[in-house]
Amino acid sequence: MRKVTAAAALSAALTASLAGCGGGSGTKDAGREARMGTPPASAPAASASASAPAASAPGAAAASPGGPAPGAPPAGAPGRAPSLAPGPNGLTPVFERAKQHTDKTVALTFDADMTSDQGPRAAGGERFDNPQLISTLRTLKVPSTIFMTGRWAEEYPDQAKSIGTDPNFEIANHSYSHHAFTSPCYGLPALDGAAARADVDRAFAAFRQAGAVNTVPYFRFPGGCYDDAALRALSTARVTAVQWDVVSGDAFAKDPDAVAEQVLAGVKPGSVVVMHCTRSAAPVTEEAIQKIVPELRKRGYRFVKVSELIGT
Numbered sequence: 001m002r003k004v005t006a007a008a009a010l011s012a013a014l015t016a017s018l019a020g021c022g023g024g025s026g027t028k029d030a031g032r033e034a035r036m037g038t039p040p041a042s043a044p045a046a047s048a049s050a051s052a053p054a055a056s057a058p059g060a061a062a063a064s065p066g067g068p069a070p071g072a073p074p075a076g077a078p079g080r081a082p083s084l085a086p087g088p089n090g091l092t093p094v095f096e097r098a099k100q101h102t103d104k105t106v107a108l109t110f111d112a113d114m115t116s117d118q119g120p121r122a123a124g125g126e127r128f129d130n131p132q133l134i135s136t137l138r139t140l141k142v143p144s145t146i147f148m149t150g151r152w153a154e155e156y157p158d159q160a161k162s163i164g165t166d167p168n169f170e171i172a173n174h175s176y177s178h179h180a181f182t183s184p185c186y187g188l189p190a191l192d193g194a195a196a197r198a199d200v201d202r203a204f205a206a207f208r209q210a211g212a213v214n215t216v217p218y219f220r221f222p223g224g225c226y227d228d229a230a231l232r233a234l235s236t237a238r239v240t241a242v243q244w245d246v247v248s249g250d251a252f253a254k255d256p257d258a259v260a261e262q263v264l265a266g267v268k269p270g271s272v273v274v275m276h277c278t279r280s281a282a283p284v285t286e287e288a289i290q291k292i293v294p295e296l297r298k299r300g301y302r303f304v305k306v307s308e309l310i311g312t
Contacts, residue, residue: 084240086235087231091232092230092234093240096242096272097244098270105269105303105304105309106272106304107304108137108144108145108273109144109146109306110144110277110285111174112146112148113277114155116176116178122155128152128155128281130277133277136290140289140293144170145171146163147218148203149203150177151177152174157210165213165214170215170305172218172220173200173203173204175203176202177199177202180222181226182221182227182229185225186225188225193230194233196230196233200237200239218306219234219240220243224243226241245266247262247274248274248285250288253284256284256290257288263275263288270312
């Protein structure tokens, strides 16, 4: 693969990621302004990030959206995966990278994006899924975390169930509508606090309806945009917000080698990589994975789900 400079890689990432995975209301290009894998427009509040994982108590899982009754959790309810303790004043905690930076582990995460109003586009033949990517991850035996919107689960219930019952994967919440939780957020329509909280619940309900079982109490903000008000709005959801430290640049990319090079240049022990599971918005991700996985394994890396990184 050709060499790219750090500056060129960063430029490519920012250029691609300013194009969106959304498609909300507004102009026809509004959705392309929604970010896919850039650092948050609103800087994360340092006070909101918890430093140590907290084991999920039995009551904690029950208190989560769609939480389980005593015993095994129902399909679609967030499971008893490791989570972070709340931040100051009870703010939702934020995880970006494992604190243990010596273990050569890396989590590949994939956003399965679909906004609440994209049904007509899907009906017209646009594909917001990427079954070949999921198949490749299975073939390569790469444990992965899929951040899924509820609307995606409704559009592709069979795939949501297949992913959510495969021990190779865990499904995390990426909202129902893929609307912004703070504004501005690259053209995405914004939700207020109450609507944002309900949007998270609705996504978990969609996973449950699809029959997904391997769900975890993690949440990724649409566009990566959040502020203290958003963290406060989600505090009762009992979720850990998950960001990333490696931008893949796969949003609307056309060169899988460039995507692979960017990921390989950025990964460090404990990294979280953000990629996408939507053919229309990220058409070369599967090809890039075929290059990324063997090379990282050659470098001694082990692939894990986000839950394993948070649990270390």
